[in-house]
Amino acid sequence: MIEVLRLGHRRARDARITTHVCLVARAFGADGVVVAEKDDALEKTVRDVVGRFGGPFTVRTGQAWKPYVKEWKKRGVVLHLTMYGEPLERVASTVRGRDALIVVGAEKVPGDLYELADHNVAVGNQPHSEVAAIAIALDRLTDGAWARRHFEGPVEIVPNPRGKTLINRTNPPGRPRGST
Numbered sequence: 097m098i099e100v101l102r103l104g105h106r107r108a109r110d111a112r113i114t115t116h117v118c119l120v121a122r123a124f125g126a127d128g129v130v131v132a133e134k135d136d137a138l139e140k141t142v143r144d145v146v147g148r149f150g151g152p153f154t155v156r157t158g159q160a161w162k163p164y165v166k167e168w169k170k171r172g173v174v175l176h177l178t179m180y181g182e183p184l185e186r187v188a189s190t191v192r193g194r195d196a197l198i199v200v201g202a203e204k205v206p207g208d209l210y211e212l213a214d215h216n217v218a219v220g221n222q223p224h225s226e227v228a229a230i231a232i233a234l235d236r237l238t239d240g241a242w243a244r245r246h247f248e249g250p251v252e253i254v255p256n257p258r259g260k261t262l263i264n265r266t267n268p269p270g271r272p273r274g275s276t
């Protein structure tokens with residue numbers, strides 16, 4: 097079980113990037129995402145994607161981060177992604193296979209998080225993006241298993257070297273299933 101906790105989401109400014117945090121978490125092997133700030137529209141967007149492309153994947157917003165991190169520490173490992181941390185390669189090999197909460201920020205994260213996290217983990221020591229950091233961290237923590245996962249949603253993309261092939265099982269009865 098791997099969950100992502102997103103801190104510092106500002107609804108007006110970060111709507112798109114937090115949506116990407118959620119979609120990347122889902123696509124790369126997390127079981128759910130929790131956003132500290134309340135955002136009903138974000139929840140709806142993510143649930144719509146899960147409804148069409150499959151799950152299971154949970155999304156919840158409006159969760160106070162500190163008690164959540166403390167609770168998580170009782171049942172798994174808490175990894176805070178930050179460019180100031182220790183190298184991902186070193187940490188991943190010690191925590192792979194354990195339940196993990198991956199915490200990412202937006203601008204500045206609360207200082208206490210550096211103390212509370214079991215590991216402060218850097219995906220390289222250059223500033224980049226929470227979206228990239230989550231993708232690479234999940235890849236390393238799952239040892240690439242995300243690539244073999246089948247989501248079995250009502251809408252499925254069939255790999256196609258050219259053009260788009262989509263199986264759409266949400267079509268109403270009487271209309272042809274599957275479209276290209």
Ligand code: SAM
Binds near residue numbers: 178203204218223224
């Ligand atoms: N000063 C921030 C930091 O501590 O990494 C960079 C802010 S960045 C806009 C937003 C989030 O992206 C950070 O809170 C962190 O979770 C993630 N992030 C950015 N660069 C990272 C890196 N090199 N390694 C791990 N996480 C990173």
